Amino acid sequence: MVVYSAQTYYSVPRKPETPAFIHRERCWPEVDKYSPCEAVCPLNQDVPNYIMAIAQGDIKKAIDIIRETNPLPSICGRVCHHPCEVECNRKEVDSPVAIQALKRFAADWGKDELPSPVPRTREAKVAVIGSGPAGLTAAHDLVNKGYGVDIMEAAQIPGGVLTSVIPDFLLPAEAVQADINRIKALGVRIHCNIRVGRDVSMDAIARQGFGAVLIAIGAQKSAGLNIPGSDLAGIATALPFLAEAKQRRIEAVQGKVVVIGGGAVAMDVARTALRLGADEVHVACLECRADMPAYDWEIEEAVKEGVNFHPSLAPQQFASRNGNRVSGIDFKRVTSTSVDSEGRMSWTLMEGAGSDYSMDADVVIVAIGQATDTTGLPAESLKLTGRGTVIINPATGETSMNGVFAAGDITTGRGTISESMAAGRRAAISIDQFLSGQPVTTVDETREIIKIKPEQVPSYLVRKEQWEVPRLSARQAITTTREVSLGYTFWQAVEEAQRCLNCRMCANCVFERGQLCFDTAERLL
Numbered sequence: 171m172v173v174y175s176a177q178t179y180y181s182v183p184r185k186p187e188t189p190a191f192i193h194r195e196r197c198w199p200e201v202d203k204y205s206p207c208e209a210v211c212p213l214n215q216d217v218p219n220y221i222m223a224i225a226q227g228d229i230k231k232a233i234d235i236i237r238e239t240n241p242l243p244s245i246c247g248r249v250c251h252h253p254c255e256v257e258c259n260r261k262e263v264d265s266p267v268a269i270q271a272l273k274r275f276a277a278d279w280g281k282d283e284l285p286s287p288v289p290r291t292r293e294a295k296v297a298v299i300g301s302g303p304a305g306l307t308a309a310h311d312l313v314n315k316g317y318g319v320d321i322m323e324a325a326q327i328p329g330g331v332l333t334s335v336i337p338d339f340l341l342p343a344e345a346v347q348a349d350i351n352r353i354k355a356l357g358v359r360i361h362c363n364i365r366v367g368r369d370v371s372m373d374a375i376a377r378q379g380f381g382a383v384l385i386a387i388g389a390q391k392s393a394g395l396n397i398p399g400s401d402l403a404g405i406a407t408a409l410p411f412l413a414e415a416k417q418r419r420i421e422a423v424q425g426k427v428v429v430i431g432g433g434a435v436a437m438d439v440a441r442t443a444l445r446l447g448a449d450e451v452h453v454a455c456l457e458c459r460a461d462m463p464a465y466d467w468e469i470e471e472a473v474k475e476g477v478n479f480h481p482s483l484a485p486q487q488f489a490s491r492n493g494n495r496v497s498g499i500d501f502k503r504v505t506s507t508s509v510d511s512e513g514r515m516s517w518t519l520m521e522g523a524g525s526d527y528s529m530d531a532d533v534v535i536v537a538i539g540q541a542t543d544t545t546g547l548p549a550e551s552l553k554l555t556g557r558g559t560v561i562i563n564p565a566t567g568e569t570s571m572n573g574v575f576a577a578g579d580i581t582t583g584r585g586t587i588s589e590s591m592a593a594g595r596r597a598a599i600s601i602d603q604f605l606s607g608q609p610v611t612t613v614d615e616t617r618e619i620i621k622i623k624p625e626q627v628p629s630y631l632v633r634k635e636q637w638e639v640p641r642l643s644a645r646q647a648i649t650t651t652r653e654v655s656l657g658y659t660f661w662q663a664v665e666e667a668q669r670c671l672n673c674r675m676c677a678n679c680v681f682e683r684g685q686l687c688f689d690t691a692e693r694l695l
């Protein structure tokens with residue numbers, strides 16, 4: 171191994187046509203390729219550069235880099251599903267870099283003054299319906315392009331799922347507010363308590379001089395279970411339960427709670443029920459443990475807090491001892507499940523002896539998915555799928571109506587925050603093209619990805635596992651609605667950031683040429 175000395179750096183331009191700011195003439199950066207983290211991030215965040223800025227203690231620089239492609243860093247730093255970490259090359263050395271926790275650190279520690287309003291340079295204005303991640307991102311991008319942007323939001327406060335149902339112990343209101351305040355400061359106007367289709371029609375919006383409309387109304391109806399006994403007292407659906415709990419309208423939940431469903435929402439419901447004082451919380455779902463749609467870390471957190479899991483069970487009917495209130499659930503065991511290309515699930519029931527299973531329950535909360543609500547939108551001209559989602563051209567966000575675009579869960583039925591943001595961004599590009607009289611075409615850039623194989627990892631690289639993010643203990647956590655994750659301290663964040671291999675910049679030297687400059691050696695050895 172050869173170690174060269176070099177000057178401190180972090181700002182590596184991503185565009186291949188821009189001359190790279192490199193250590194010295196001995197550098198072989200690959201600015202025309204993607205590190206896997208940025209390639210799989212739905213927003214293509216410039217992960218290596220913001221992490222290098224943190225590694226050098228420059229938090230202001232880090233948050234500025236993050237904000238170039240992400241208007242919701244406080245939110246994504248807490249609840250993004252972070253596919254970036256699944257693909258991170260550092261996992262071939264020991265464990266992935268804590269990319270998401272570092273984003274949260276930058277957002278919390280890099281807080282600065284609100285930005286000034288963006289000067290209006292375009293005459294046209296855009297109406298955005300819905301202020302969830304998709305609507306907020308599109309509005310942010312459009313106001314930055316100089317358009318007037320008005321968001322119409324049905325709820326009392328903006329934020330969509332972020333403020334209506336995601337529990338405070340995962341995403342505190344202040345974190346959401348911090349991001350939304352910046353978007354408002356740029357000049358986006360948010361009008362709450364306006365349900366489009368009820369309080370104002372799409373026609374009326376067009377008459378108010380909006381040149382384009384973005385539908386970003388999410389999928390906010392909880393699906394119920396259509397089995398005998400579904401109307402018994404004591405049975406609730408997930409989103410109303412989470413919304414009531416978030417607004418502190420449920421004082422306590424007593425007895426044994428059974429949550430039906432195996433996804434992220436079911437985990438949020440189960441952990442909320444624990445915090446509301448349930449004696450026991452059980453999750454029953456169709457899938458086997460390995461196929462549960464909830465992410466592993468969500469299941470692990472729920473297990474730590476005391477949630478019990480019962481996979482491979484299909485509810486058949488609710489039981490009631492007094493004929494009025496639920497007292498249990500009868501299940502059949504499931505032998506296999508499968509999901510089709512449209513996300514519809516099917517399953518096979520076990521037959522014969524041992525196939526029946528019953529569970530007592532004082533409260534049942536059904537968390538088996540969401541549905542869309544397009545009431546009041548122009549049914550004759552806005553084409554929907556059989557599942558009630560708005561049909562779009564996925565490359566552009568165009569709907570069947572001229573000048574009307576759609577993004578987020580209303581087009582997919584189920585998504586994630588960063589994917590919805592990316593869809594909002596794509597729609598904003600298309601809206602800009604549409605309002606500029608250009609053809610609406612979004613070309614997705616494809617780049618080679620720098621992927622490290624385990625056999626390429628040199629033995630001299632120091633093994634250093636990911637810094638665990640400080641958190642409340644499980645015992646403490648279930649007694650409070652406080653955020654469970656406490657976030658990194660300054661030095662923990664710097665240490666963690668220094669684990670990054672800075673793949674786009676340094677992988678060639680570290681993994682191909684076996685030579686390190688002084689900076690990289692200091693960071694990785």
Ligand SMILES: Cc1cc2nc3c(=O)[nH]c(=O)nc-3n(C[C@H](O)[C@H](O)[C@H](O)COP(=O)(O)OP(=O)(O)OC[C@H]3O[C@@H](n4cnc5c(N)ncnc54)[C@H](O)[C@@H]3O)c2cc1C
Binds near residue numbers: 324329335387579
């Ligand atoms: C309980 C729960 C937990 C989740 N946790 C995570 C997580 O941890 N990580 C993750 O990545 N994803 C998570 N998701 C998924 C993620 O939140 C969604 O994919 C994302 O919020 C979708 O964004 P959106 O902008 O399309 O819609 P939404 O966030 O649903 O926002 C839509 C907005 O439109 C408004 N609206 C609806 N109809 C109208 C109308 N007619 N007129 C005006 N306004 C209207 C609604 O009030 C709402 O504010 C979770 C989802 C749920 C339900």
Ligand code: SF4
Binds near residue numbers: 247251253255269273
């Ligand atoms: S937005 Fe999500 S996927 Fe993208 S870098 Fe941040 S945590 Fe990773």
Ligand code: SF4
Binds near residue numbers: 208260267672
């Ligand atoms: S090591 Fe750093 S640059 Fe490489 S994939 Fe992981 S976070 Fe990205």
